[in-house]
Structures are given as C-alpha cells and as structure tokens.
Amino acid sequence: MNSLKLFNSLGRCLQEFEPLEPGHIRLYTCGPTVYDRIHIGNLRTFVFEDLLRRTLRFFGYRVTQAMNLTDVEDKIIAAALEADVDIGTFTAPHVASFFDDLTTLRIERVEHYPRATEHVAEMIAMIERLLTAGYAYCADDCVFFRIGADEDYGRLSGIDLDQVRRGERVRSDEYDKEDARDFVLWKGAKEGEPAWPSPWGPGRPGWHIECSAMSQKYLGKTFDIHCGGVDNLFPHHENEIAQSESANCCPLARYWLHSEHLTVDGEKMSKSLGNCYTLGDLLDRGLSARSIRYLLASVHYRQQLDFTFDKLAAADRALKRIDDMRFRLAHEVEKEIDPGPLDRAAGRFENAFATALADDLNTAGALGAVFTFVHTVNGFIDQGLPPGGRTRVHAALDRADQVLAVLDTGDWAGAAESGGGLSDVEIDALVAARSEARATRDFAAADRIRDQLSEAGVVVEDAPGGSRWKRG
RNA sequence: GGCGACGUGGCCAAGUGGUAAGGCGAGGGUCUGCAAAACCCUUAUUCGCCGGUUCGAAUCCGGCCGUCGCCUCCA
Numbered sequence: 001m002n003s004l005k006l007f008n009s010l011g012r013c014l015q016e017f018e019p020l021e022p023g024h025i026r027l028y029t030c031g032p033t034v035y036d037r038i039h040i041g042n043l044r045t046f047v048f049e050d051l052l053r054r055t056l057r058f059f060g061y062r063v064t065q066a067m068n069l070t071d072v073e074d075k076i077i078a079a080a081l082e083a084d085v086d087i088g089t090f091t092a093p094h095v096a097s098f099f100d101d102l103t104t105l106r107i108e109r110v111e112h113y114p115r116a117t118e119h120v121a122e123m124i125a126m127i128e129r130l131l132t133a134g135y136a137y138c139a140d141d142c143v144f145f146r147i148g149a150d151e152d153y154g155r156l157s158g159i160d161l162d163q164v165r166r167g168e169r170v171r172s173d174e175y176d177k178e179d180a181r182d183f184v185l186w187k188g189a190k191e192g193e194p195a196w197p198s199p200w201g202p203g204r205p206g207w208h209i210e211c212s213a214m215s216q217k218y219l220g221k222t223f224d225i226h227c228g229g230v231d232n233l234f235p236h237h238e239n240e241i242a243q244s245e246s247a248n249c250c251p252l253a254r255y256w257l258h259s260e261h262l263t264v265d266g267e268k269m270s271k272s273l274g275n276c277y278t279l280g281d282l283l284d285r286g287l288s289a290r291s292i293r294y295l296l297a298s299v300h301y302r303q304q305l306d307f308t309f310d311k312l313a314a315a316d317r318a319l320k321r322i323d324d325m326r327f328r329l330a331h332e333v334e335k336e337i338d339p340g341p342l343d344r345a346a347g348r349f350e351n352a353f354a355t356a357l358a359d360d361l362n363t364a365g366a367l368g369a370v371f372t373f374v375h376t377v378n379g380f381i382d383q384g385l386p387p388g389g390r391t392r393v394h395a396a397l398d399r400a401d402q403v404l405a406v407l408d409t410g411d412w413a414g415a416a417e418s419g420g421g422l423s424d425v426e427i428d429a430l431v432a433a434r435s436e437a438r439a440t441r442d443f444a445a446a447d448r449i450r451d452q453l454s455e456a457g458v459v460v461e462d463a464p465g466g467s468r469w470k471r472g
Numbered sequence: 473g474g475c476g477a478c479g480u481g482g483c484c485a486a487g488u489g490g491u492a493a494g495g496c497g498a499g500g501g502u503c504u505g506c507a508a509a510a511c512c513c514u515u516a517u518u519c520g521c522c523g524g525u526u527c528g529a530a531u532c533c534g535g536c537c538g539u540c541g542c543c544u545c546c547a
Contacts, residue, residue, distance in 0.1 A: 012476090030547075038547085045547040073545075158475060159543070183544065207545045229547030234475090236545070260477080261541065268541080298495080299485070304478075304540070311484065314496040321495080324510060352493095356486085364486050368494035375494095378511060443505060454508080461509050472509080 002358035004059055006225075007302060009233060009256040010156050014360060017255065019224050024062045026223035027053065028215040028253065030232055031067040031113070034094040035076045037278045038101060040292070040307060041269050044262040045229045047293060048301040048361075050107040052227065052257065054403040055357050065110035066218040068211055069095060072117050072204055077193055087194050088117070101279045104289045104413045105296075106405045114214040116205065120196045122213040123205045126247050127185045127198075135246040140176045141188025141201050147181050150242045156256060157234035183239055185209050208239035215252070216244065226253035233258050259301045266306055277307075283414040290412040291315040297363050297404060318371075322397075323409055325374045325381075329393060331468055332385045339386035342377075346396040349373035353400050363404075370400060370407070420456025427458055431469050434460065438467075 004017040019025045029049045032038050038046075049067075056063050071091045080090035102109070116123075127143055130136035135149050147153050154160060184206040189195035195202035215223065221244070228237060237256065244252040261268065264275040282292060287309075295315040299305040349369055356365030377393050380386075401407040422430075430449050437446040450460055459472040 032547080033545090042547045048547090070545095075545095157542085160474070181544075230476090231542070231546055234543070239544085259547070261547075263540080266540090268546095270546095302477085303485090306484090308484095311496090314484070317497095318495050328510075362486070364495095365493075368486060371494050375512095382511070438505080441505075447506085450508085459509055462504060462507090463510090464503080470509085 002059070002354050004055075004358045005360055006255055006257060007360050009258050010253075012158075015255070019061065020222065020254065023060070024064065025056050025225065026219040027056070027063055027065040027110075027225045027227070028211070028219055028223060029065060029067045029110070029226075030211060030228035030236070031069050032094075032098050033070040033073055033076070034091045034098060035073070035079055036094060037097050037280065039269060040264075040277050040279065040282070040296075041229075041262040043101060043105060043279060043292075044296050044305060045227075045259045046102065046107050047105060047296040048259040049227050050105075050405075051297060051301075051361060051363060051403060052225075053108060053110070054405070055361055058354070058357065058403050064112075064219065066112040066114060066215060067110050068214050069098075069113055069115045070207065070210065071095070071115045072194065073207060080194075081192065097280075104279060104283075105293050106289075112218045114218060116210040116214075119210065119214050119217065120198075120205060122217050123209045124186075124196075124198050126209060126213045126216070126243065127205075129247040130185065130243065133246065135242075136185055137178065138200055139178070141203065142184055143186035143200055144177050144182040145185050145239065145242060145246075146178065147183070147242070148179055150246055152245070153242055154238065156241055157238050159234055159238065183208065183235065185243070208236055209243060211236075211240050212243040212247070212252075215240075216248070221248045222251050223253055225255045225257060227257045227259070230258045230260055257301075260304045262296075262305045262307050264307045282312075286414065287312055288316065288412050288414040290406055290409075290415060291319060294319055294406045297406065298367055300364055301361060319406065322370070322374055322407055325377055326397075326409070327470055328381050329377065329385075329390055331463070331465070332381050332390070333465070334387050334389055335384045337384050337386045339388055339392070342380050342386050342389050343392055345373070345376045345380075346392050349376070349396055350399060357403060366400070366404070370397075370404075373397075420458070422453075422456050422458065427453065427456075427469055431460060431467055435467050 005014050006017050007013070008015045029046075032042060053063055053065060072087055076087055076091060080087045083090055101107075127136060130145065131138070131143065134146070136143050136145050138144075186198060186200055186203050186205060186209075188201055188203040193204070195204060215226070226237065226240075233256075241252050263269065264273075264277065267273060267275065269276045279289070279292070283289065291312050292315075295307070295312055296305070298315065349372070352369035352372070353366050356362040356369055359365065373396065380389060397407050430453055434446045434449040434453075437443070437449065453460055453469065457472055458469050460467055460469045
C-alpha cells in the first residue's frame with residue numbers, strides 16, 4: 001500500500017501520515033458561517049476536504065469527521081436584527097442552502113455538524129478552565145484570552161506578534177483589554193442581542209472557542225487532522241491552538257492542512273467587484289455542477305486556483321473525453337483475445353492513481369493518470385477488446401471515482417439534457433429509419449432525419465458496425 | 473514593514489537531482505455516400521532572469537525581476 005504523505009502547515013513540511021489510532025482518523029474541518037449563501041471559494045475548500053476524506057477512505061482508513069456550523073456571530077446578529085427575526089430563523093435557510101450545495105457538488109455528509117448555539121455549555125466549561133489556569137481574564141463583561149501567558153503562541157502561523165503592524169481594527173477596538181492582541185473568548189451581551197447565561201453574565205461565545213470546544217467533544221482533546229482555508233491559519237487556528245492546548249495541556253491536532261484561495265479572473269472574490277459567485281449563480285448560467293467539481297479538483301489544493309469561465313468550458317471538454325471513451329466502450333464487441341495486456345494497463349493506472357493521491361493529494365497527477373488510461377483504452381477499443389475488458393475498465397474507473405466523484409455521468413445538476421424532448425425510443429426509431437434510407441441510398445431522406453436529430457441535440461455516429469447515437 | 477506562496481508550450485497544469493505527465497486549443501490524418509462525432513499523430517532541446525553547487529538542476533543554494541495571498545473574527 002502507498003504510504004500517504006501530507007503537507008503539515010505546522011512545521012511547513014511534507015510528512016508521512018500516521019493516525020493516532022491505527023486505521024481510524026479523526027478529522028476536523030472548519031465549516032461555514034451561515035449568514036449568507038456560501039460562494040465557490042468556500043466550496044473549493046469543502047471540495048478539497050471531501051477529496052481528503054475520500055482519499056483517507058480510499059487508503060482503507062475509517063474516518064470520523066466534524067464540521068462546525070457557525071450560527072451565532074456579529075454579522076448574523078446584525079442581519080437578524082435588521083430582518084427582525086431571531087438568529088435561528090435567520091440562519092435556517094442558509095443552513096439548508098449549504099447542505100443543498102454539498103449535495104449538488106457530491107460532497108459527502110460527514111459524521112457531525114455541530115452548531116455553535118448548541119454547544120455553549122461546552123464552551124463555557126473550557127473558558128472556565130482557562131480562567132482557572134490563568135490563561136484568561138474578565139474585563140468589561142467579557143472574557144479574554146491572555147496571549148502573553150501562552151509562550152507557544154504563533155507556532156502555527158510563524159507570526160511574531162511584536163512585529164505585527166497595529167492595524168485599524170486593533171486600534172479601534174473598544175474593549176478594555178490588558179493587551180491589544182488578546183482575543184475574546186466570551187462577549188457580554190448588549191441590549192437586544194441574543195444571549196446565554198454564564199458565570200460572567202449574559203453573553204455569547206467568541207468565534208474561536210466554538211471550534212476548540214466542539215472538536216474536543218466529537219474528536220477528543222487531540223485528534224489527527226485539522227483543515228481550513230489559508231485565511232484561517234491566522235488568527236483563527238492559531239487561537240484555537242492557544243485555547244485548546246492551554247486548557248488541555250496536550251496538542252490539539254497533529255496535522256494542519258490549509259487549502260489555498262480561489263480567485264476569479266485573477267482577483268480575490270469580493271462583493272464590490274461583483275465576482276462573488278455562488279453555486280446557484282453558476283448553475284443559472286447553464287454550467288454543470290460536474291464541471292465545477294472537476295475544475296475545483298483539478299488544481300492542487302495548495303495552489304491558488306484562478307476561476308474563469310474558459311476553464312470551466314475546458315473542464316467540460318475534458319470530461320467529455322472520458323464520456324466518449326465510455327460510449328465507445330459500451331458499443332464495442334469483446335473478442336476472443338488475451339486479456340492480459342488490458343488487465344496490466346488497468347493495473348498500471350490504478351497504481352499511478354493511488355501514488356499521485358498518496359503524494360499530498362496530487363489530484364492533478366491523479367487526473368493525468370485517468371487520461372493516460374483513457375488513451376490506452378481507446379487503443380484497445382481500436383485494436384480489439386478482450387473478454388471481460390469492459391468490466392475491467394469500469395472497475396478501475398469506479399475505484400478512482402470513489403475519490404474524484406466526477407467520472408460517472410449520472411444525475412448532475414445543470415447538465416444540459418439534450419434530446420429536444422425526444423425519448424430514447426423515438427430517437428432509436430429515427431436512427432433506424434435513417435439507416436434504412438441509407439441502405440437504399442436515399443441520402444436526401446437520410447440527411448433530413450439526421451438534421452432533425454441534430455436540431456434536437458442528438459449526434460448520430462456512423463460506425464462500421466452500424467449507426468449509433470448520443471445526446472450531444 | 474512582517475510572514476508566506478508562486479512564475480513550466482497559445483491557455484491551464486503535474487513534475488523537488490537523472491534528462492519535460494495530462495487537459496484545453498491549434499495543425500495534419502483515419503473513418504464516411506457526404507458530413508458530423510470520435511479516434512490517432514504532431515505541437516517546450518526547454519522550465520521568469522543572472523550566477524553558483526553537481527558527472528548531471530525545471531528541481532538544491534545566492535541574487536534580481538514579476539505576480540499573488542495573509543498580517544485579529546474572510547474558505
């Protein structure tokens with residue numbers, strides 16, 4: 001079996017992966033803040049995490065994964081107040097659309113989706129431990145983490161807080177903190193804000209503490225892998241480490257994986273630039289979810305991925321190459337020849353695919369292996385397909401698709417289903433009529449039928465064994 | 473200012489010491505009644521630039537140029 005290597009942000013190096021418990025991996029992935037529809041940048045990270053989860057299982061591990069839903073936070077509170085509804089009512093549709101997007105892009109459901117609002121007790125308990133140990137202090141109805149008490153602070157991001165430029169947000173901070181760099185664990189409630197009772201008065205948890213408390217509850221004090229977008233490396237993940245490790249006196253996660261950002265037309269996505277796409281925006285333009293998943297999977301997760309419509313079109317064409325091979329394969333008659341060469345080619349593909357994945361999720365390399373195999377199979381189709389060849393090819397592709405989840409043509413949202421309303425039976429009849437016309441050399445009639453099918457989006461191929469068709 | 477990433481053919485993108493995967497595009501061919509579709513072939517003596525290490529570098533080291541990201545609640 002290939003040994004899996006992953007790039008650990010903690011230490012910034014490629015490391016051989018070893019789970020804490022043999023055969024079982026505990027994985028925490030930072031989830032969405034449910035105050036709006038998520039955008040394709042979020043989805044890039046979620047697709048990466050899905051590829052990771054599937055890869056771990058591909059290599060035989062059992063995976064227990066938790067992804068948090070941040071359902072209480074300043075923007076949510078402000079928006080709910082604006083809409084004059086409670087935060088649960090406000091976030092519900094965004095939670096629903098988040099899960100819809102996962103389904104559309106074939107991102108697997110994970111074992112736990114803990115919500116911040118349902119784990120306030122666990123967060124309070126952790127904050128109390130931090131207070132007792134001297135890592136936190138109360139001020140202004142709030143509780144803050146005392147960064148000065150944590151000697152290790154900055155280990156993950158490599159940040160030197162003395163060097164950090166004092167930004168606007170730090171200067172304008174209205175709280176009465178001991179040190180401007182300290183971050184909030186618990187926020188005292190202001191008039192009209194949602195609040196939970198606590199030893200420090202009514203309030204709500206700070207952002208970072210939810211991940212510390214919930215990861216501990218579902219995965220234990222120390223777990224295997226923690227993922228998120230690069231932007232979370234500092235301060236979010238740094239602060240999670242500070243909280244959890246100060247409270248528990250043991251490492252939080254052994255491997256930290258961060259996915260790079262997605263840009264659009266070379267620029268960071270932002271609402272002011274108007275380039276902030278949701279999955280729905282793309283589907284509305286007639287783009288297929290399958291091409292989107294392919295594009296998101298086709299660039300290594302630690303590389304910035306520049307999203308353009310041209311690339312989506314190229315992704316569409318690339319997938320078509322795979323589909324066309326399957327189409328040819330389905331129509332090919334197997335011959336009584338030696339199945340060895342095809343079986344060995346499939347084995348080489350399986351090996352190359354697994355090797356690429358084991359190398360820090362080299363999905364681009366893995367897809368390269370897929371296309372090399374497609375080319376090889378096309379050769380077998382031309383030269384002669386051995387008995388069992390079709391099954392062998394499908395077995396190899398299906399195995400790869402357990403990770404990629406884009407190779408099958410099944411039901412994909414946004415995939416233009418052409419055929420102009422013609423049923424398969426109707427198309428079969430028209431193709432048969434055309435074949436008859438051709439047999440009697442009535443090419444005018446045959447071409448009329450071909451034009452009719454073509455207008456309906458059906459492509460007729462005249463092959464040596466007879467005509468066949470596909471929805472183009 | 474601090475920290476980090478990247479720069480490979482027309483476009484995209486793998487490749488971290490042994491002589492450039494793969495996809496898109498383009499050109500040619502095969503097949504065909506003609507087409508279309510598909511398939512096949514071709515398409516980087518070279519990896520931003522300049523030095524260095526080495527028998528050997530896209531890959532390691534130094535410098536320069538360029539692009540991008542993060543720097544307290546943005547995946």
